[in-house]
Amino acid sequence: MRAALVAMACGLLVTSLAGCAERRPYAESAATEESARLRGILRGQPVLPDGFSPKAGAAWRSPFLKTGAQCAAAFQTAAGRPPARALEAHAAASYQGDVLGELAAVGVAVYGGAQAAWHLDELGRTLDRCPRMEVTEPGRATRLRLSPLTLPPLGDEAVGRQLRGRLNGYPYALDVVFVRLGDRLLSLVHTGLGTVDLQRTEQLAKTFAELAR
Numbered sequence: 001m002r003a004a005l006v007a008m009a010c011g012l013l014v015t016s017l018a019g020c021a022e023r024r025p026y027a028e029s030a031a032t033e034e035s036a037r038l039r040g041i042l043r044g045q046p047v048l049p050d051g052f053s054p055k056a057g058a059a060w061r062s063p064f065l066k067t068g069a070q071c072a073a074a075f076q077t078a079a080g081r082p083p084a085r086a087l088e089a090h091a092a093a094s095y096q097g098d099v100l101g102e103l104a105a106v107g108v109a110v111y112g113g114a115q116a117a118w119h120l121d122e123l124g125r126t127l128d129r130c131p132r133m134e135v136t137e138p139g140r141a142t143r144l145r146l147s148p149l150t151l152p153p154l155g156d157e158a159v160g161r162q163l164r165g166r167l168n169g170y171p172y173a174l175d176v177v178f179v180r181l182g183d184r185l186l187s188l189v190h191t192g193l194g195t196v197d198l199q200r201t202e203q204l205a206k207t208f209a210e211l212a213r
């Protein structure tokens with residue numbers, strides 16, 4: 001009977017972050033409430049750098065699914081799929097820029113214990129192990145090189161990388177930034193065709209870091 005009730009509860013909690021596949025060390029209602037609060041912040045018409053629409057769109061869809069799983073995993077947090085270990089709440093959204101192909105995607109995840117710091121370290125190590133991302137297909141080659149991204153002081157600690165090259169045969173650029181703010185992990189992806197403005201990346205990171213506190 002107890003198992004049946006648990007199964008029924010899982011079916012009803014459609015807004016919970018991770019279903020009942022993994023027990024969380026906190027109330028599901030609190031997780032749902034915090035996730036809703038984060039979604040409200042991201043969708044509340046934030047004041048963004050000039051040229052970005054404040055209207056939030058759906059979470060970013062990573063274009064790197066065909067690259068090595070290890071490299072691609074580093075970009076899933078901003079795509080609304082943050083690391084699951086000790087995850088308590090999360091939300092993700094995207095914002096259109098006024099430059100051709102420009103998009104800013106942000107994810108905010110809340111972790112229990114000291115796991116936000118652990119995940120940030122792991123994401124940094126993952127990026128260190130991925131100096132390039134390559135997939136060769138006739139007429140649709142993807143060849144992107146990663147290089148360090150110099151950042152101003154952000155949150156408690158931060159890591160970032162630049163990707164430049166070609167995606168499916170087209171010029172492509174991406175800046176990725178991860179920022180830890182206590183028990184929160186902010187991820188930011190700033191993309192464009194050919195190039196992106198580093199100053200705008202920094203402005204976006206500062207804006208969302210303030211919102212995520």
